[in-house]
Amino acid sequence: MSEWVTINEVGPRDGLQSLGKVLTVEQRLQLIQGLVDCGIAAIESTSFVSAKAVPQMAGATELYRQLPNVANVRYAALVPNLRGYNDAVAAGARTVNVVLSVTDTMNLKNINMSLEQTAQVCSDIMKQAKADGVNGQAYLAVAFECPFEGAVSTDVVTEFAKQMYSAGAQKIIIADTIGAANPARVITLLTQIAKVLPLSQVACHFHDTRGMALANVYAALQCGVREFDTAIGGMGGCPFSPGASGNMATEDAVLMLEQMGYKTGISLHELTAVIGTVEGLVERKLGGHSYNWLKRQYLQNNEQGAHCG
Amino acid sequence: MSEWVTINEVGPRDGLQSLGKVLTVEQRLQLIQGLVDCGIAAIESTSFVSAKAVPQMAGATELYRQLPNVANVRYAALVPNLRGYNDAVAAGARTVNVVLSVTDTMNLKNINMSLEQTAQVCSDIMKQAKADGVNGQAYLAVAFECPFEGAVSTDVVTEFAKQMYSAGAQKIIIADTIGAANPARVITLLTQIAKVLPLSQVACHFHDTRGMALANVYAALQCGVREFDTAIGGMGGCPFSPGASGNMATEDAVLMLEQMGYKTGISLHELTAVIGTVEGLVERKLGGHSYNWLKRQYLQNNEQGAHCG
Numbered sequence: 170m171s172e173w174v175t176i177n178e179v180g181p182r183d184g185l186q187s188l189g190k191v192l193t194v195e196q197r198l199q200l201i202q203g204l205v206d207c208g209i210a211a212i213e214s215t216s217f218v219s220a221k222a223v224p225q226m227a228g229a230t231e232l233y234r235q236l237p238n239v240a241n242v243r244y245a246a247l248v249p250n251l252r253g254y255n256d257a258v259a260a261g262a263r264t265v266n267v268v269l270s271v272t273d274t275m276n277l278k279n280i281n282m283s284l285e286q287t288a289q290v291c292s293d294i295m296k297q298a299k300a301d302g303v304n305g306q307a308y309l310a311v312a313f314e315c316p317f318e319g320a321v322s323t324d325v326v327t328e329f330a331k332q333m334y335s336a337g338a339q340k341i342i343i344a345d346t347i348g349a350a351n352p353a354r355v356i357t358l359l360t361q362i363a364k365v366l367p368l369s370q371v372a373c374h375f376h377d378t379r380g381m382a383l384a385n386v387y388a389a390l391q392c393g394v395r396e397f398d399t400a401i402g403g404m405g406g407c408p409f410s411p412g413a414s415g416n417m418a419t420e421d422a423v424l425m426l427e428q429m430g431y432k433t434g435i436s437l438h439e440l441t442a443v444i445g446t447v448e449g450l451v452e453r454k455l456g457g458h459s460y461n462w463l464k465r466q467y468l469q470n471n472e473q474g475a476h477c478g
Numbered sequence: 479m480s481e482w483v484t485i486n487e488v489g490p491r492d493g494l495q496s497l498g499k500v501l502t503v504e505q506r507l508q509l510i511q512g513l514v515d516c517g518i519a520a521i522e523s524t525s526f527v528s529a530k531a532v533p534q535m536a537g538a539t540e541l542y543r544q545l546p547n548v549a550n551v552r553y554a555a556l557v558p559n560l561r562g563y564n565d566a567v568a569a570g571a572r573t574v575n576v577v578l579s580v581t582d583t584m585n586l587k588n589i590n591m592s593l594e595q596t597a598q599v600c601s602d603i604m605k606q607a608k609a610d611g612v613n614g615q616a617y618l619a620v621a622f623e624c625p626f627e628g629a630v631s632t633d634v635v636t637e638f639a640k641q642m643y644s645a646g647a648q649k650i651i652i653a654d655t656i657g658a659a660n661p662a663r664v665i666t667l668l669t670q671i672a673k674v675l676p677l678s679q680v681a682c683h684f685h686d687t688r689g690m691a692l693a694n695v696y697a698a699l700q701c702g703v704r705e706f707d708t709a710i711g712g713m714g715g716c717p718f719s720p721g722a723s724g725n726m727a728t729e730d731a732v733l734m735l736e737q738m739g740y741k742t743g744i745s746l747h748e749l750t751a752v753i754g755t756v757e758g759l760v761e762r763k764l765g766g767h768s769y770n771w772l773k774r775q776y777l778q779n780n781e782q783g784a785h786c787g
Contacts, residue, residue, distance in 0.1 A: 418689075428688070429660050
């Protein structure tokens with residue numbers, strides 16, 4: 170089996186935004202360079218928002234102009250509104266992400282807008298991106314469960330997937346914001362979505378809050394999904410469940426994919442090494458479930474003769 | 479979906495044996511009672527070995543005579559040889575486990591016997607158990623990868639599964655001793671084994687060394703396996719990969735199974751609470767990937783209104 174799976178690294182945006190520490194533009198570029206050097210070819214690099222609201226993302230234009238290896242890496246910019254979209258495109262962004270939480274309460278609590286309003290804004294941005302020849306990607310957040318409204322119906326998610334796709338989104342990302350999905354629900358939802366758009370244009374963003382992220386990736390792979398969001402070292406927790414895991418660790422996903430025979434283009438050795446570098450930058454211990462094993466496998470001399478692997 | 483899945487709790491034997499601390503018989507019974515109170519109905523309670531070799535398992539006969547709720551819980555005893563088998567049966571054991579590592583080097587390094595010798599001993603015990611009306615279960619260890627010999631062929635594992643089954647084993651447990659399996663390999667191996675014995679008589683023992691235990695459980699479920707070994711709080715590491723995970727945490731497996739609609743008969747609330755009790759007994763922090771979320775879900779008052787659940 171030698172099918173390709175795209176790992177979309179969200180550490181520089183989603184991961185950093187969740188952490189307290191504010192990195193300079195230079196530090197963020199250093200982080201991104203480290204990831205690119207591992208072979209990562211899709212990165213959510215920053216968001217174009219008010220620096221006052223999200224200081225971790227200040228200097229997005231400056232960052233965008235210095236991104237490394239732009240010819241071979243798909244860099245995406247998160248944009249919350251048309252103004253952010255225009256700033257992103259002016260800065261050179263060729264791929265833009267919008268986020269639509271699929272329940273009213275989540276939108277109201279998160280960004281003080283109704284579901285209908287947010288859907289309209291996202292739709293407008295996707296249409297504009299399409300018209301401008303910019304790659305538009307639409308996230309459907311709390312796609313399995315909303316922390317306020319509970320379980321989300323697959324009909325609702327499918328309807329919004331269709332809406333964003335019709336508006337011109339080139340990719341729909343199903344985001345399990347609070348890590349509530351399980352493999353059976355993943356299959357159910359993706360099977361339904363597959364009736365309204367090709368799964369080659371669907372990606373998944375799983376959280377590991379309940380420990381099921383990799384199992385969910387496997388279920389999604391079985392359905393035909395070939396792109397997943399991950400964060401280096403599992404950077405970025407669950408804001409609704411303090412102490413619990415958030416983003417799935419890039420190294421965990423790459424390890425499983427590579428061991429199953431998929432191609433990611435990413436070097437596990439380099440990835441394992443770069444986690445230490447990132448830890449230094451964010452001043453926090455990182456590492457997914459496989460990190461200890463990966464360090465032993467790739468970073469230590471093993472003199473016993475016995476080894477796992 | 480309301481199919482039953484059996485969780486076989488190995489904390490009291492496999493888990494404890496990996497930890498340094500030696501618990502008294504009374505403490506081990508306290509641990510077991512706590513697990514039984516959660517609804518766990520299959521437990522690997524102890525092993526019948528020399529107390530000098532394995533002090534954590536001393537007093538096995540005394541323990542067996544005081545096991546709680548024997549009418550409703552399937553208690554198993556690990557036995558390394560016919561002497562241990564006889565001691566176990568004399569103590570009242572109705573289910574016995576043997577372990578056959580499927581490579582020569584693993585047997586030689588582990589117990590100083592060849593593969594052929596160990597297979598013979600295990601086979602003899604299975605035959606004796608069958609003759610005595612005792613439930614015999616055979617573990618096939620390093621079933622995916624041996625720390626010394628590398629990847630293990632599915633033909634070899636299948637051959638030994640057939641051999642143990644023919645000798646009278648009522649259950650064959652496929653044990654991924656160093657956590658090297660991935661979902662694709664799980665499917666390949668189980669599909670082959672299904673040709674020589676019914677998968678209703680096969681269980682899986684996955685380790686989480688590389689983070690894939692739950693994904694592997696899901697793959698095995700898809701094949702028709704309905705029994706899994708787990709350890710409360712993920713007790714017991716990987717001796718070949720210090721610092722890395724070993725046993726899959728009972729709470730992680732039960733959470734996924736229950737969320738997918740399977741019945742385990744186990745209360746997640748009680749399970750979450752008992753982890754704290756076990757931590758007190760073994761004097762070590764425990765908890766699988768879902769533990770933080772479980773604690774928040776079941777053990778804390780959540781006053782914000784917002785919750786992940």
